Amino acid sequence: MNLNNNKGKKIKIAAIITVLFIIFVVAFLVSQIGPYNKNNKKDIVIDIPTGSTLNQVTDVLKENKLIKNKIIFKLYAKLSNNSSTLKSGTYLFNQTFSNKEIINDLAKGKIYNQGVRITIPEGATSFEIIDLLVKNNIGKKGIYEKLINNPKEFKERFTYLDNKEITSLEGFLYPSTYYFKEDESEKEVLSQMLKTFESKYNEKLQKRQKELDQSLYEVVKLASIVEKEAVLDKDRPIIASVFYNRMNISMPLQSDATIQYVFKERKKSITYDDLKIESPYNTYRVAGLPPTPIANPGIKSIEAVLYPADTEYLYFVAKIDGGNTYSKTYEEHIKNVQQYRKDREKRNNSYSTDK
Incomplete structure (x- = not known):
């Protein structure tokens, strides 16, 4: 009898401990998904950059003291089926917002436009x-x-x-x-x-940069040139490969875009006299990258530099439709240049006839 009583007591104690543990866990979770500070209504403006992952969104919220626990916030977002629908933009929150309220606003894109x-x-x-x-x-x-x-x-x-x-x-x-x-x-x-x-320059891109054994400045410099040279997104990785191929054989980049940077205000076209300018930005005369970036590139040009196409091209010339024609040899390039001029002349004559 005593053994049975002891066993029964142990079961009751274990049950009580389990219930208390569950209550503790639930209370902890409720407190963690609740307001950071229910008494602080001071406005906090945050910015969620375009393309941000759930991890990046969580980091921004934690840095601004809007959530208590990053792991629980991410779990809550996933359980609410909103983890992939959080939208970028500027938001107005305060510490009285619960995780649910923050996630709902981010999912609905309740952007706050100020200024x-x-x-x-x-x-x-x-x-x-x-x-x-x-x-x-x-x-x-x-x-x-x-x-x-x-x-x-x-x-x-x-x-x-x-x-x-x-x-x-x-x-x-x-x-x-x-x-x-x-x-x-x-x-x-x-x-x-x-x-x-x-x-934008996330861990994945930073890791890729190290794999290529490049500095951040080298990546941004080349990305700025790609940005100014490319018209179509599909051309960006190919243009990057052309410049890499040139640098690999110590061939000047010969980019008109870098010379345009010398003038501060963009010229309609670069002349032969411009190619003689004494400047570290004249990549017809100076091999390698310019001393600074020549513009502020978007993420697509940065990615193109970090993940260039695999080609043997050394030249490219614009096409009338906005794309480029690529070539491996100078002879091919000259033919492509001549074709471009013919196409341009034909287009200009067509415009004149229409008028």
Whole structure:
């Protein structure tokens, strides 16, 4: 009898412990998915960059103290079937929001638009970006120029800039749509662009860069040239391969786009006299990459440099439809150039006849 009583007591104790454990777990989970601080209603504006993964979204929320537990938040998002539907953009939250409320807003794309809307196009130069900002009364030209030419001002916040070879923010001012307050400082405006670049240049791309034994600056420099040379997305990896093939045999890149950068304001076309310019950006005279990026590339051009096509091409020339014709030899290239000129002349004559 005593044995049975003892056994029964042990079962009851085990049951009680199990129930208490379950209650504890449930209470813990409820507290973790609830508000970060139900008494703090101070607004927090966050930015979820385009293409962000669930992990990246979670990191942003955690950094801004909007969620308590990253693992539980991700699990909750997956269980609610919203993990793949979270949308990019600027959002307004506060610490009274629960995980459920945050996930619902992100899934529905309840974007918060605050301030002046500025769209930085892919391939814009720092000069063009400054002009765009100043025209919209966002900061002063002189301060922007000084900051852009002094990356050290930003390296503490953005460690990827902590490299002596990076002498300008050109290339890292990521093209996207931003909302700026009119009283926002020039440094904070540029920091938002640098932050977006940081989020785009994810671990996968960083790993690929190391596999190619390249520095970040080399990748961005070449990506900026690809950005200015490409019209169609499908051409980007092929153009990157052409430049790689040239560099591998110490052949100058001979990119008109790098010479255009010398003039600050884009010329209608590059002349033979322009090819004689004494400048480190004249890639007809100087082999290798220019001293800085020549524009701010989008993610597709960056990916093209990190994952170039496998070709033996050394030349390319534009086609009337916006694409390119590629060739391995100079002789082939000359024929393609002549064909382009014929096609262009035919098109121009056609336009004249239509008028």
